[in-house]
Amino acid sequence: MSAVVTGVAVALPGTADPEGLLGPAPTGAAPVDPTAVIGRKGLRFNDRATRLGLHLAHGALTDAGLLHDGEPTVPGDRIATVVSSNLGNADTVCRAVQSIAKGSTMALRPMDTPNASSNITASETAIRYRLRGPNLTVCNGGSSGLDALRWAAVLLRSGRADHVLVTGVEPDNEVTRRLVGGPVADGGAAVxxxxxxxxxxxxxxxxxxxxxxxxxxxxxxRARHPGDSLWLDAGTDAVPPGERRITLADRGELSGALGVVQCAAAVGWFARGGGPTTVHALAGRAGVSLLAPGSGR
Incomplete structure (x- = not known):
């Protein structure tokens, strides 16, 4: 059983489509505003990562023809949800720990409690869009986004779902900047x-x-898919010398969103046409090859 990408969405400052990932990151771009796409209803108590994830999910599901007027167009129990995020709710968790340290559990804000779950973005996505298939979050360092794609393929191959929404998202805030030592992407992609x-x-x-x-x-x-290829990475030295490459390092720390953003960039590459029909994505020790839909490779 082969898996194909049928929908894609991108939400990064200054970049809202897959082809925009193929060039340098815009400077001075405004932050992504999820309410412009999905409205304000139901977002009041969500953290930044969840709001961005809901925005991305809406775009990717709509692009795949699986969502219309907020309702799934196929049985929701055949759509799974996999989210990749290493930093997603770190701000909520740190705030809760500080509140307990300064006072007690009585100092916790009631609406912070559900947001402290590491699966909050995936669960909120499933609830909002009525996706009743398997639901999980991958939090596995730099390779997390590509690992999420691998688990999505496993769900399809095992018959647990016909479609899997894979979202990679990381928020930019004081806590995440302190954790990674610099700016975070504040967005991501979904496929x-x-x-x-x-x-x-x-x-x-x-x-x-x-x-x-x-x-x-x-x-x-390279051994599995030889020939002319494009490589997507985050500035590593693992890409074979002389090979064509696009690095996404200028987007801020993508962390768990990296692999999914790479997948979206590959879709943008194939849509533009005129280049290699194989794209290799590298993130940590994981790698994924994406092939143009009409290629025979």
Whole structure:
């Protein structure tokens, strides 16, 4: 069973479409405003990562034809949800810890309690869009986004779902900046992976690899899909010398969003046309190859 990308959404400062990821990050761009797309209703007590995740989910599900007027167009129990975020609710957790340290559990804000769950973005997405398939969050360091794509493919291959919404999102705030030592992306991307043949494909999922080192992962991807390729990475030295590459390091710390943003960038590359029909994404020790929908590779 092959998996294909059938929907995509991007929400980063100054970039709202996949092709925009292929160039340098705009400077001085305004933060993403989720309320401009999904309105204010139901967002009052959500944290920044969840608001951004709901924004991305709406865009990707709509693009895949799975959402219309806020309702799923196919049975919701056949749509799974996988979120990748390493820093998502760190601000809520830190605020709760500080409140307890200064006073007691009585000092906690009641609306902070559900937001302290590491699965809050995935669960809120499922509730809002009535997605009743498997629901999980991946929090696995730099490779988290590509690992989320791998788990999405597992859900499709095992028959647990026909479509999987994969969202990678990281918020920018004082806590996350302190954790990573600099600006965070404050956004991310979402893609819908579907069983081949269920909807028009924007890209095909090829090799999914994890090895002991980034260089070994790159070599494994190259062996599985030889020939002219584009490499997407975050500024590592694992890309083979002389190969065409696009680095996303200027977007701020993408962390758990990186792999999903790379997948969205591959869709943008194929939509633009005229280049290699294979894109290799590298994040940590994980790697994924994405193939143009009409290619025979």
């Amino acid at each position: 819908v992976l579907s069983r081949a043949g269920t909807a028009p494909a924007r890209a095909r999922l090829g090799a999914v690899v994890r090895t002991a080192t980034p260089a070994a992962t790159a070599a494994a991807l």
